[in-house]
Amino acid sequence: MNKKRILYAGLFGALTALIVLLAGCPNSLAKTNPSGGGTVKPHSGQGQNPDNSGQPAPFIPKYVPVTEVVLHDVNDELIEEDTTLPVKLGEQFQLKPVIKPENATNKEVKYTYEENLVSVTETGLVTAIGKGTATVNIWVDGKKRTSIxxxxxxxxxxxxxQPKIESDHQASSTVLSVAKKTQYSTYNCTVRYAYxxxxxxxxxxxxxxxIDTxxxxxxxxxxxxxxxxxxxFKTNTAKPTLIREIPIIQKVCPAPVLRTEWVHGITPPSDSELEHGGHSVNPKYGVWKETQTTxxxxxxxxxxxxxxxxxxxMSTADLLHWWMKQNEENLKRVIQQKGISPDTDDYKLYLGEYNRNLSERKSGVANVFRKRFKNSVHGTxxxxxxxxxxxxxxxxGELTPQYSAEPAPGIVQGIFSDLNxxxxxxYVHNKEEFENTIKDAFDKHNALAVQFILGNNAGLHVVTVWGVEFDADDNITALWxxxxxxANSHLTKFGVHYPDGRPHKINYAVANDSGKTLITDVITMKNAKEQFKTWLDAHP
Structure with missing residues (x-):
């Protein structure tokens, strides 16, 4: 056989097959976009290439719109429209949108939220990150379909x-850890002082x-x-509720620095005038004896x-003697205006005779009370x-004379109209009121008395205060x-402490006194010197 014929025949057959194949292929597959931006789709209508006549149009799927979107939970339970779900801070909730019909063309889901209280992932996992009401909207096919x-x-x-924090008197630092349920949990922490x-x-x-440290x-x-x-610690809510109180206890200073301040007009004693301890077993007990110079x-x-x-x-007489001393010049002007002679009893009423040489009944003011009220009980x-x-x-009034028809002295009647x-x-309810009342009296140059309840509720008693002891933190620690x-004419010092937040007396003259005597009242005698003088200047 001629080998060349066979070769030509083979080439001819292959060429024929290639021509047939090309003749059956649409010419659109062979065309490209001259700009290189992607495949150009064929146009329809007039101007169509005659080479494409009789060819089928490209397939375009029919658009199927979304008709309904409902929410399911992770258990595929239906969540009703406009449902409000209670969740805790930090808790997560999975949303499962169910889109109908199943063959909808665009099933892309987007989530939006109106308050910055939640975060939502692309898969619909909601995390609560702030307290309050948060709304999550579900968008499908470009429209808001539902919300929750x-x-x-x-x-x-x-x-x-730890349940409490304890420390000695030195400055210190302690770390308290608070483990929260979630990192988003919050609370309010404040410091409350006991007194x-x-x-x-x-x-x-x-x-x-x-974890909060x-x-x-x-x-x-x-x-x-x-x-x-x-x-x-309280909840961070509109109506806070108590979560926990952690006590902080700091021990007493073993050697506190103390100072004593004296009522205005009182010359402080020298060290030699004060006796400490004395007959008492308590070294804190103090005595200041009365002399001609006190x-x-x-x-x-x-x-x-x-x-x-x-x-x-007796205590009223003490305060009135002090008041008369502060207002001595003002009272002399009143005596002069009224023409009161020094050799009369009225004169003694105005200047308050007080004889330090006598062991008892030394107060002319107290003697007036003794005479006109006898041994009457009027509390304090x-x-x-x-x-x-x-x-x-x-x-x-509470002290209307019961045993004498003699009139009340009323030595500044008409000058002062308000007893206050x-x-x-x-009445002092706590340590703060007790201390503030006394400090205010000292700041304004006034005098003081205090009332307390005797042991076993044996009644009330009142004493006159002439000195106050403070520590370095301005706590009142004792009264003179x-x-x-x-029976003795002297001042004594008794301690003050606050076992339940209220002031109590400690009797230093008694061994191991329990300190259960409650101080109930502070009485302030105002010097009123300037007010008195102003009136006199206006009424010469």
Whole structure:
């Protein structure tokens, strides 16, 4: 066989087959976009290439719109439209949109939220990150189809690393850890001081995921008392509720620095004038004996017990003697205006005769009370007694004379019309009120008395305060008083402490006194010197 013929025949057959194949192929597959931007789809209508006549148009799928979108939970349970789900802060919730019909063309889902209280992933996982009501909208095929609300509350489950914080009196720093249910859980932490205001606790907090580290710094306790405060944790809600209180206890300073301040007009004693300890086993006990140069007053009761119910009168007399001394020049002007002679009894009423040479009945003012009220019991109505003596207040008053028809002295009647300008009693509910009342009196150059309940509820007693002891933190630690029950003419010091947040007396003259005597009232005698002088200047 001629090999060349066979080769040509083979080539001819192959060429023929190639021509047939090309003839059956649409010419659109062979054309490309001259710009290189992708395949150009054929146009339809006039101007069609005659080579394409009779060829089928390209296939375009029919658009199927979304007709309904509903939400299911992870268990494929239907969630009704406009449902509000309660969730806790940090909790997650999976949304499962169900799109109808199943053959809808565009099933792309987008999530939006109106409040910045949640985060939502592309897969519909919702995380609660803030408290309040959050709305999540579900968009499909370019339209908002449905929505769901979440009511987000905090989970107030917290675990504290220690139940309390204790320290000695030195400055210190302690770390308290608070484990939260989630990193988004919040609370409010404040410091509450056991006895009023304070500034000896400082806190700083650092958060890392669901652990808060609170550093508690305590300033040095220089006071004579143990200090207490509380870290108060409450829910961060419109109506906060208590989560926990962590006590902070700082021990007493073993050697506190103390100072004593004296009532205005009282010359402080020299060291040699003060006796400490004395007959008492308590070294804190102190005595300051009365002399011709001491400036305080002590109208103590008589030894014959004819005035043993009149502590109110004795303490009032002390305060009135002090007041007359402060207003001596003003009273002399009144005496002069009224033409009162020095050799009359009225003259003694105005200047308050006080004889330090006598062992008892040395107070002319106390003697007036003894004469006109006998041994009457009026509790500790120092304001009524002062009102009777200074302003002549008797009608309906607590101290209307019962045993004498003699009129009330009323030595400044018409000059002062309001008793509160002269004397003010105050019931003190706590340490803060007690201390603030006394400090205010000292700041304004006034005098003081205090009332307390005798042991076993044996009645009330009142003493006159002439000195106040403070520690370095301005806590009141002791009072120097004249006590009309004392047979000796001297001042004594008794301690003050605050076992339940209220002031109590500690009797230093008694061994191991329990300190259960409650101080109930502070009576302030105002000097009123300027007000008195102003009136006199206006009425020469």
């Amino acid at each position: 609300r979440f009511q987000i509350k905090d989970d107030s489950t917290f675990v504290f690393s 009023g205001n304070g500034n000896w606790v400082e806190t700083t907090s650092v958060s890392a995921e669901n 609170i550093t508690v710094k305590l300033k040095e306790n220089k006071s004579a008392f143990e200090r207490r405060a509380y870290l108060v 400036m305080w007053f002590n109208a103590k009761k008589s030894q014959d017990n004819t005035d043993d119910q009149m502590c109110w009168a 109505a120092l304001n009524s007694a002062a009102g009777w003596y200074l302003l002549g207040m008797t009608a309906g 300008d002269l004397i003010v009693p105050r 008083v004249s006590d009309s029950n004392d």
